[in-house]
Amino acid sequence: MKTLILAGGVGKSLFPLSREQYPKQFLKFNRYSLFQMAVKRALKITSPMKTYVVTSNSQKFMVLDQLSEINADIELLLEPEPRGTLPAVYFGIKETDAKKVLVMPSDQIIENGEYLKLLRESEGLCKDYLVAFGVKAKEANPNYGYIKPGKAISGGYTIDRFVEKPEDAAALVSEGYLWNTGTYIFNSKLFIEECERFCPDVGMAFEKGVDFAYSALPRLSLDKEIMEKTRRGAVVQMDAAWNDAGSFDAIYELLQKDSNGNAIRGEFISVDSKNNVVIGDRLIATVGLEDTVVVETRDVILVCPRKEATKVREVVKILKGVNDKRIESHVTVYRPWGSYTVLEEGPAYKVKRITVKPGKRLSLQMHYHRSEHWVVVRGTARVTVGDREFILRNGESTFVPAGTKHRLENPGLIPLDIIEAQIGEYIEEDDIVRFDDDFGREKS
Numbered sequence: 001m002k003t004l005i006l007a008g009g010v011g012k013s014l015f016p017l018s019r020e021q022y023p024k025q026f027l028k029f030n031r032y033s034l035f036q037m038a039v040k041r042a043l044k045i046t047s048p049m050k051t052y053v054v055t056s057n058s059q060k061f062m063v064l065d066q067l068s069e070i071n072a073d074i075e076l077l078l079e080p081e082p083r084g085t086l087p088a089v090y091f092g093i094k095e096t097d098a099k100k101v102l103v104m105p106s107d108q109i110i111e112n113g114e115y116l117k118l119l120r121e122s123e124g125l126c127k128d129y130l131v132a133f134g135v136k137a138k139e140a141n142p143n144y145g146y147i148k149p150g151k152a153i154s155g156g157y158t159i160d161r162f163v164e165k166p167e168d169a170a171a172l173v174s175e176g177y178l179w180n181t182g183t184y185i186f187n188s189k190l191f192i193e194e195c196e197r198f199c200p201d202v203g204m205a206f207e208k209g210v211d212f213a214y215s216a217l218p219r220l221s222l223d224k225e226i227m228e229k230t231r232r233g234a235v236v237q238m239d240a241a242w243n244d245a246g247s248f249d250a251i252y253e254l255l256q257k258d259s260n261g262n263a264i265r266g267e268f269i270s271v272d273s274k275n276n277v278v279i280g281d282r283l284i285a286t287v288g289l290e291d292t293v294v295v296e297t298r299d300v301i302l303v304c305p306r307k308e309a310t311k312v313r314e315v316v317k318i319l320k321g322v323n324d325k326r327i328e329s330h331v332t333v334y335r336p337w338g339s340y341t342v343l344e345e346g347p348a349y350k351v352k353r354i355t356v357k358p359g360k361r362l363s364l365q366m367h368y369h370r371s372e373h374w375v376v377v378r379g380t381a382r383v384t385v386g387d388r389e390f391i392l393r394n395g396e397s398t399f400v401p402a403g404t405k406h407r408l409e410n411p412g413l414i415p416l417d418i419i420e421a422q423i424g425e426y427i428e429e430d431d432i433v434r435f436d437d438d439f440g441r442e443k444s
Contacts, residue, residue, distance in 0.1 A: 001099075001123055001185070003046040004092040005038055007055040007063060007106040008082045012316045013246050016300035017279065021329040024245060025107035026062055029254050029265070034245055035063070036070050038106040044116050045102060048074045052096055053106075054088045056081055061336035061439065080211055086220040090195060090202050091210065093188045100126055101191075103184040103222075109254065110181070111241040122236045123185060125155050129234035130194065131185040132159065132227065134178030135242045140170035143246060143310055145180030145223050147235045148172070159233035164223040178235060180223065181242055194232065199225045248293045248309040252277050266296075277306060298331040298341075336439040337362055338415070350427045354408070356381075356416040361409035363437035370424030370431060372400040374408070379416035382409040405435060 010020045018024040025035040032040070042051050051074045055063050060078055067074065077095050079088060089103055102119065118133075125131045134147045143165055150160035162180070166172055195202050199220065205213035227233055243250055255263035260274040268278050269285040278284050280296035293309050295302040302312065319327045332341040337360040344351040356362070356379075364384065374383070375397040383392055384407040385400055392398060400406045402424060410416035424431075434441060 001046060001102055002050045002052065002096050003042045003102045003104060004077075004089060004096075004098075005035075005042055005051070005053045005104050005106050006085060006088050007035055007038075007053050008059065008079055008088055009107060010082060012313045013310070014248065014251070015312050015316050015327070016295060016297045016302055016330075019329050020327055021058065021333070022062070023059075023107070026066060027245075029245075029251070032070065033066055034108065035106045036066055036072075037109065038104055039067065039070065039072050039074070041110065041116065042102075042104055043072065043074075045119055048072065051075075052077050052092060054079065054092045062334055064336070065334070080214040082219070083214055083217050084219040085222040086195075086199065086202060086225050087213065087217055089186070089191070089222055090206060091213075093186075093191065094206060098188055101186050101188060103182075103186065105182040105244075107245060108181065109241075109243045109245060110238075115238045115240040118236065118238055119183075119185070122155055125153075125234055125236070126185045126187040126190070128190075129153075129156075129158075129232055130187075130191060130227065130230055131156070132162070132233060132235045133181050133183040133238050134235050135181055135238050135240060137173045137177060137179045140173045141179075142166060142169045144169070144244070145182070145227075146172045146177040147180050148175065148177050149235055149237070153234060156234050156236040159227075159230075159235050162223070162227045162233060164221065164228060178237060179242070180227075181238065182223075182244075184222075190232065191226075194226055194230050198229045248277050248295070248312070249306050251279075252306065255279075275306075277309075299326055335362075336360075336441075338410075340420075343419075345427075348423065348425055348427070350422040352420045352422070354418050354420050356408060356410040356418075358410055358413050358415065361438060362407060363434040363439075363441065364405060364407045365435065366405050366433045367402055367424070367431050368433075369402060369426035370422045371402045372406075373421045373423075374398050374400065375419045375421075377417045377419055379410060379414050380412040381416055381418060382411045383407070384409075 007025055009023045014024045017027055026033050053063055054077045056079045077092055093101055122131055145164045146166055147159055148161040149157035151158045205216045243253055252263045255265055257263050262270055262276045264278050266280040267283045271287040273286040273289040275291045276289055277293045291306045293304050293306055316327050332339055338355045338357045341353045343353055376392045376394055381392040383390055383398055386404050
């Protein structure tokens, strides 16, 4: 059996913490991100040689960074662009030539080591069934998938009904439906047969190649297109603490609470406030506030009742409708060489803090419309400006005129931090021409 970890989602449900370029699976609510915890779980089932991450090109370097942090050397299967869970699983099966696959989401928390044993014991079921894993529903949450167990079979139950995000969630909970965890074990032959029956366009598209498939197919949900329709599904109930971290109400369960039930990450002063979710990069103080979400990032503040927190997707939809770039990334943007944070900007100028990892370097590049001034605040920089190459240390600086080839490198053993002041009539990120790049990014 091989494992496919699905890590290509975009950041809507936890905005402004999550963004398109920094979706929720990469958020850290304790020592590890949700993605890193998923990888650690997967490696207890299959070896690194049989474990794969399915993700998009745009998230490649984020995935590699997080894998490096936990010393996990596993292969990436890169989707040209996100197309939903059905194409991702089909792509993974075809690329790995797997006879059986364990499909795992990368954005959940599961606590109970026994469930790993259950996954192994359930492998035999996939000979005749598409096997889903469920947990007992604790509440009527309309944002989850629901599974009604049917006839008992060896190790589980047939699926009587599978419903993704129902309107009548309360009724389903009262009838004993399980929450769908999004974890599956598939016999590849059976999975492809059901795809051909219910969604034949997927197989036909992939016959013409991966690039064609991802350009031709719409977003397709595995749950809606296959699991809701198949009569060959089975469900295994897991006795585990499961949290999909899909809303701020779910995040409330993950964070430590103070004596008044406030779930806090960051500096917080509470006066007569209780049962709030408070997350921020600076001091947040509340007075007489109850059952409210308060999330502060450098560029966005969210305030809403906890019971309304799932509507944050509507905020993302509104911002997307006006092409607001804040849905794409934070003020801190991650790159394969490190990161940059926008500290200040205005007409014709922008100030950044740039951090370069030890041994890494930016591309050899040039800008048409902006000049740059660099000041080293920590570490040692090897700098190329035109035909000159030289070293800068703490407090030293240099100027890069517009139209000049340049490069920044960290030859040291500690991170390099510089302050960059950009000046020009156009200072957006697409004013860049690359001449050489260590990470295979496009030249321009």
